[in-house]
Amino acid sequence: MTATRGCAVVTGAAGGLGVTIARRLAGDGYTVLLVDVNPAVQEVAASMTADGLPAVMCVADLSDDAGVALVADAVVRVGEPLTVLVNNAGITRDARLLKMSDADFDLVISVNLIAAMRLTLGLEDLFVPGSSVVNMSSRAALGNFGQANYVTSKSALVGFTRALAQRWAPRVRVNAVAPGLIDTPMTQAMPSDVLATLVAKIPAGRIGTPADVASAVSFLASPDAAYLNGQVLTVCGGRSLAP
Amino acid sequence: MTVIIKQAPAPSLTDVATQLHDAFVASRDAIESAEAVVFIANAPDLIGQGSVEDAAVAGGLLGLMRALMFEGGTKGWHVNLIAVDRGEEADPELLAAAGAVASINGQVLNASVASIGKVIP
Numbered sequence: 001m002t003a004t005r006g007c008a009v010v011t012g013a014a015g016g017l018g019v020t021i022a023r024r025l026a027g028d029g030y031t032v033l034l035v036d037v038n039p040a041v042q043e044v045a046a047s048m049t050a051d052g053l054p055a056v057m058c059v060a061d062l063s064d065d066a067g068v069a070l071v072a073d074a075v076v077r078v079g080e081p082l083t084v085l086v087n088n089a090g091i092t093r094d095a096r097l098l099k100m101s102d103a104d105f106d107l108v109i110s111v112n113l114i115a116a117m118r119l120t121l122g123l124e125d126l127f128v129p130g131s132s133v134v135n136m137s138s139r140a141a142l143g144n145f146g147q148a149n150y151v152t153s154k155s156a157l158v159g160f161t162r163a164l165a166q167r168w169a170p171r172v173r174v175n176a177v178a179p180g181l182i183d184t185p186m187t188q189a190m191p192s193d194v195l196a197t198l199v200a201k202i203p204a205g206r207i208g209t210p211a212d213v214a215s216a217v218s219f220l221a222s223p224d225a226a227y228l229n230g231q232v233l234t235v236c237g238g239r240s241l242a243p
Numbered sequence: 244m245t246v247i248i249k250q251a252p253a254p255s256l257t258d259v260a261t262q263l264h265d266a267f268v269a270s271r272d273a274i275e276s277a278e279a280v281v282f283i284a285n286a287p288d289l290i291g292q293g294s295v296e297d298a299a300v301a302g303g304l305l306g307l308m309r310a311l312m313f314e315g316g317t318k319g320w321h322v323n324l325i326a327v328d329r330g331e332e333a334d335p336e337l338l339a340a341a342g343a344v345a346s347i348n349g350q351v352l353n354a355s356v357a358s359i360g361k362v363i364p
Contacts, residue, residue, distance in 0.1 A: 096314065097271055097274060097310075097311065097314055097315070098271065098274065098275055100267075100271070102264065102267075102268065105263075105264065105267045106260065106264055109260055109263050109264070109303075110260065113259070113260075113263075113299060113303070114256050114259065114260050117256055117259070117295065117296075117299065118256060121295070141306055141309075141364075142309060143306075143309035143310055143312060143313035143349075144310065144313055145313055145314050146314060147310060148267065148271075148307060148310040148311065148314070149267070151306045151307065151309060151310035151313075152263055152267065152303045152304075152306040152307045152310060153303070153306070154306060155302045155303055155305050155306020155307075155309070155364070156259070156263065156299040156300070156302040156303030156306060157299070157302070158302050158364055159288065159289065159291060159298035159299045159300070159301050159302020159303065159305075159364075160295050160298055160299045160302070161291070162290065162291025162298060162302075162364075163288075163291040163292070163293060163294065163295040163297070163298030163299075164291075164295050164298075165291065166291055166292065167295060230291060232364070
């Protein structure tokens with residue numbers, strides 16, 4: 001179990017997508033620091049360790065600077081240079097516009113956007129040259145029904161990505177991944193006929209998997225993407241182009 | 244009538260959240276009142292040439308416009324976003340068109356000379 005690529009921080013690491021990303025990065029050779037407000041992240045870390053994957057965890061609420069400080073301390077304790085940050089944590093609070101509450105709009109902005117910005121900026125001094133930040137946007141940033149809060153947050157995250165890429169270049173690269181319909185507990189909870197209708201609109205002919213997203217994250221994090229900066233990689237099976 | 248929601252400088256993360264909140268409330272109220280909504284954002288911020296906070300606000304306004312169009316395009320909601328150069332005002336004729344011409348809906352109307360050759364999301 002020898003990590004050679006440094007420390008990779010993954011937020012939202014207790015969720016299905018976060019777990020897959022964390023496992024992929026660990027397999028790539030990073031020591032992964034799993035971050036989540038959900039204490040279940042401890043079990044994820046234990047499971048990875050049991051499988052021989054280098055992982056440690058940090059339970060932190062990133063809604064304030066204290067949470068960021070916890071993560072920074074955890075990175076230092078890892079004892080390896082910080083080379084990757086994946087801002088994966090995110091939530092939905094869907095509602096039609098006229099029924100969407102101010103509180104639900106603000107909460108989604110706070111978790112999906114402000115917390116990611118706060119953590120990234122708060123870790124600035126820990127990144128070493130050649131590091132990579134990957135922000136989890138969404139194909140929904142191009143528009144989606146009943147998700148004014150989510151779409152706003154994910155589109156704003158693209159703006160943050162583009163500006164930070166220019167501000168931190170050439171020391172740190174900053175890119176985003178925009179997943180389309182992915183097989184997660186959220187989509188599994190959809191009525192089967194609704195899901196089938198959505199999948200039928202995907203040129204790839206299938207729903208995306210968490211591994212599809214993790215592959216994109218792995219690529220953007222890696223030196224193979226050394227000349228990619230400020231970009232959004234849309235992982236949607238072609239859905240963002242189809243009628 | 245057209246409700247205009249214009250990007251303002253956001254020096255802090257709190258300002259980012261506040262501006263997006265205010266834009267959401269104003270656009271929701273406008274839609275409820277059957278009014279058109281025109282967002283005005285700085286093209287350099289959409290491209291990411293300014294501060295990270297201003298870029299987040301510009302990107303957020305763009306996303307909000309698209310979300311409104313996605314949900315209400317078939318219900319008669321009318322929303323657009325005009326991208327202008329920093330410090331510039333939107334041309335009055337363009338502004339009028341953005342709020343009234345039925346075939347111009349859910350669009351980014353780029354009035355920024357400085358953004359030529361750059362990628363606007």
